[in-house]
Amino acid sequence: MKVLGKCFLVLLLVSVSSSMACTTLIVTKGASADGSMIVAHSDDNDLADQRIVYVPAQDHEPGSFRPVYCSAVAMGEFHQYNSFIYPRIVSDRAPAYDTPGYPLSIPIGMIPQVDHTFAYFDGSYGIMNEHQLMFGECTDGAKIQIGPEPGKRIFYSSELSRVALERCKTAREAVELIGYLIEKYGYYGTGETLPVADPNEAWVIEMAPSPEGTGGLWVARRVPDGEVFVAANQFRIREIDTENPDFLYGETLHEVAEKFGWWDPKDGPLDWLRTVSLGEYNHPYYSLRRVWRLFSSMAPSMNLSPWVEDGFTREYPFSLKPDNKVSASDVMNLYRDHYEGTEFDLTKGVAAGPFGYPDRYYGPYDGQGDVGDPSRQLGGAWERPISVTYCGYAFVCQARNWLPDPVGGIMWLGLDKPADTCFIPFFVGVSDLPESIQVCDTSEFNKDSAWWAFNFVSNWAALKYSYMHEDIKLMQEKYEALSLSRLPEIEAHITKILLTKPEEAGRYLARFCSRNSQEIVEAWWKLSEYLIVRYNDGFINEKGNMAQPTGYPKEWLDETGWADGPTSYEKK
Template sequence: MRLRPIVLLATLLAAGAALEACTNLLVTKGASKDGSTMITYAADSHTLYGELYFKRGGRHLPGEMREIREWDSGYTFDTGKSLGSIPEAPVTYTRVGNMNEHQLTIAETTFGGRKELHVPSGIVDYGSLIYIGLERARTAREAIEVMTSVAETYGYASEGESFSIADPDEVWILEMIGKGKGQKGALWVAYKLPDGTISAHANQARIRQFPQNDPKTALFSKDLIPFAREKGWFKGADKDFSFADTYAPLTFGALRACEARVWSLFRRAAPSLNIPIDYVKAEKGAKPMPLFIKPDQKLDVRDVMQLMRDHYEGTEFDMTKDVGAGPYKLPYRWRPMGFKIDGQDYVHERAISTQQTGFSFVSQARGWMPAPVGGVLWFGVDDTYTTVYVPISCGIKEPPKAFAIGTGNFDSFSWDSAFWTFNFVSNYTYTRWSDMIVDVQKVQREFEGRFLADQAEVDHTALNLYKQDPGLAKDYLTRYAGQQTEQLMARWKKLGESLIWKYLDGNVRNEKGEVTHPKAPEDWLRCIVKDHGDVIKVKKVDGLAPDEE
């Protein structure tokens, strides 16, 4: 999702400026408890309608063309604007969201990079590049080949982008940027994460030095370093070349709004490393974070879901601790993120969990099973903190109705839409966060706990059906995803109704349904007294005791 770190501070301080950003976590086989690879993606934008993209694969005749429609113009998603056409592949694969039928997953975050390289000449934007990769590749390496060759042949049409790419065996980061106005092609580097490690990126390029003579570990465009030398951006030895430092120089915004999210993922997954906060605070002399780390414990799907639920709790960035959180400890700040008071610039934190998430997922690729059974996209809409991740097989024949394209849209509310139903609950929860989030998480844990507990039985049933006929397994997995989503939708609507009943007009009903009026937290009352105490102080009148209500 688009973010421009090179001008981010100005963006943060611009009143009313739109801000889109995303977060990816990457988990290799050796870092997961069951040997699966996992990628997370939070697709964040104030104008993104969350739905599960779905396109069936097929065979295509010679001469067929694939139209390229702009997926992201920077402020509007899936604009439908035609950018051009390229020859269709003879065979394309079905894609379910950002995972295809072979368990290949591709996600992204936009880092922007050097302004001079914006608006390159080409017709393939980064969103289209992702979905072309999913349609034409079976493995992560094939996806890198497809994506880079398409960009080279037809031109790249976006700013700097970090892609997460995983199949059941390998996990890669591919970073790409165009060559500037009027220049076709792309500059790129791809790095395979060592098994047993995790990585992350969040709108800032992260690949620095990389092995240049080891194609099993790193791949890169032939003009990557010569182009930088020609522009005068790099003058050292080839071995010292850094993609991130050359093509996406750090700014305060890139550190505080982007790298800080990576730091928070790393500090939670590997607290033993004690990764200091000084780097993301832009302290002079601080060392950059590593591209990848080894987690203290191997991660399962639940762990990864929880890592994507983060407001910097327990750190000095904790968004529940300052007066901006209000009496009920709301860990969100409405946009714009930046503001100026008495000539001094300030910024609100940009956490992983954010109100403007359109959709998010945790992909799980399990190579020891047939692809339709092994590939699971744990999919949710709206805020990662309040969503419920539903297990959706990469072998489904159609998406659940509540997630499907066409069920709803960004322009009007609909109870049939998962996006709107979840937003209804989360936005009401924001009004009394510390109390209501307890009610939300109770139901969230109920459903996610059941989904996770039932997954082994679902796998067993699907595998037995697959042995009889792969089509039977796909039918079963399609029905399962639809039924679970339908049950979730009914329960989530009921949750919204119960929240309004329980917290009507500032009241709080207790376990007996009786209306009570809990006192506001004392620290918040002290803030009121400090700011307005002289006006609201109770005083004696004519020597009499004050009235009591």
């Protein structure tokens, strides 16, 4: 039990610095409107490394090794490995990772390399590869959170997802490889949920550090076709059915759980959530409210309650069948949610201010870290919505089995906060991503970075949100519809090219994605200039009719001291 005590000490020391908290989902092909498999993720990362990087396919010499780098999104920065929030990696893995002015990342360890690795899109975690294999992610609270150690624990989920994208074509292959790597090389960091899907099948793999200090704990479950899965910073797999082929799990999981008193076989099948965690993440309803919101939005007929008994509730199933088929556009809009129209609507009430601003800024008085200790008393808490101001980027990936891989796989990328961004399509068959997508340092304003265009508009909109957000919505609808309208022609053209001149396909797709994204980014910079002028000094301004006074809504004025203001010379 000495190891257990030591690990809990590590948890207490690092949990306050870990703030990565995301929302992720799967829509299986039988549940989607067009038959595509969909994986979505919001990277709520507190101004971390927002670059979306194209990692090219590569050939490797026999007998070579792959470096495994430390991840600052796991538990904070590790200076001994040159592991920073920005840049996340400095290496020759991809041209964009050759980041001038920063020291090379130092590997925690090495694993044998394979002869050929696939091309993929990379962010804080691996996103999607050239064979339409795709990942989502969310961080979960775990009883054990411990740092990396060469020879014992070299993998976190971010590098695990990248290795899988480099080497695998199917979701099941990815799950089996990740499980093998966890057991052989060890796992450090937080608890993690990784949805992983290919065009035909979807799985969820969840992992946590082991109290033994080596290896790691993991379990995976297949998502039934025709259903949707949601996770929001809490483990979602419960009892492990050891006789069911839709479950995979670590060889030592049951043995370790029993050894450390986390599970007793007399109690029945091992409950993964209850075994490796304390329940919910951060504070009550931080996770579960989002699970309720997404499930109830897609399946309102189930009449799911937003109120539960505790963090181990069974109110919400692992997955469910939606009332109606779900499109990629539906998912984009789900990610823009602040509980509008519910009793938790963050655009309402005095905290939203006069113009219905839904974001809440967290401070030292709020719940901290990524372990929801049910014994901790908090003075208060904000509702935690799906779209948050500290989101770095979000994506909605589609895998489509009726199209060739280069155009079948598509990443709809939304930079900065989902509520105020525009999702831009990028085919997995591109030969590269636009430079503006692969450049972003959040500590330096840069108009050459696409991320800054969306971040600036989102921050500016806070001044008069109920007004400006309507302008933003019009732009979202216009440019997302425009992108959708362009895709069929591109897909048909590439399908022909692949039959005659396949070597040209990647460059053609790269040119399209570059032009399309550049058009949208330029439109967002123009939108920012428009918003600055139109709402300058709190007015509504138009040429020939400047400084139109709007004031404040009467309902909000009634909540302030306005009625007690100086309306006479008498002392009140």
